[in-house]
Amino acid sequence: MRVDVLIQGYPGRAVCHGALGWSTIALLRGAGRTALIDVGAFGVRAPLLKQLRAHGVEPDQVTDVVLTHAHFDHAVNFTLFPRATVWIGQDELQWAAAQPPGFDPLPELYVRELAQSPRVRRIQAGDAVLPGLQALAAPGHTPGHLLFYLDGQAGDVLFTGDAAKNRAELLGMDVADTLDRAASRASLQAIWDLWRRRPGTLLVPGHDLSMQLDARGQPEYVGERHAGIHAWFGESLETATPIDLCCGPQAGLISRHIQPETPK
Structure with a gap:
C-alpha cells in the first residue's frame, strides 16, 4: 500500500470559535483498493478534492473510507x-x-445515516479492514475509537486518529479532550508500544504532522507544516492580512501555558 497524507492535521484549538476541526486525511492505494483514513470536516471539502485530483483520484474511484471514530471533523x-x-x-x-x-462533536444526522446505510461495515478490534491494515482498540477519546496499523513492505504505518492527536500528547502522555482519561492514557501507552515495535514506523496522528522516532527514540516530524489564515480587516477585498499559523520564529507566535479542559 502506498500512503499519502492529503490533508495535514493541525495541533491547535480556536480561542473564540469552537473546534478548528483540522484533522488529518490519508490516502492508501494498492491491492486494487483506493482508501481514505478519515475524511475531515465540511471546511476541508475543496482542498480535499484538489488533493485527490492532484494524486490522480476522482471521488467515485475511492473504494473504501476507514473511520477512526464518529466525530464531525473525521x-x-x-x-x-x-x-x-x-x-x-x-x-x-x-x-x-x-x-x-x-x-458535542457528534454530527447527529450523519451518525444516523452511518447507522442505516447499507454501505457501512461495522468492525471489531483485531479485524483486517484492507490488505495489511488491521483495526486495534484505542478507547478514551470516544468509547469505540479505533486506530489502524498498516503492515507494509516499505515500512509500517500507524494511524492513531484522536487517540494521539499530536506530538504534545504523545510526549506528555496525557490528552486535551477525552471521555475517559485513564483509558486515553492506556491507549497512548499502547500506541508507543506499537510505534517502537519496528524501527522506521511512521505515525500519522489525528491533528498534527506525521512523525517517526529518531535515533534517541523521540518523535521527529516528517515534512513541513503549512497552515495560515487570510483575514479581511480593511475596507476592501484587495487588502488581506496573512496570519501564519506555522510554528517557528517566522510566525511571530506567543507561547503561553493553557490549562487543559476538565474532562466530561
Missing part, C-alpha cells in the same frame, strides 16, 4: 464517496447512535 465527508464501503467500529457506531442531540 467522519462527515463519507457522503462524498458514493461507491466506497465505509468501515467504522461496531462499538463506536453503537455508542454514537445512542447519544441524544447535544453540544
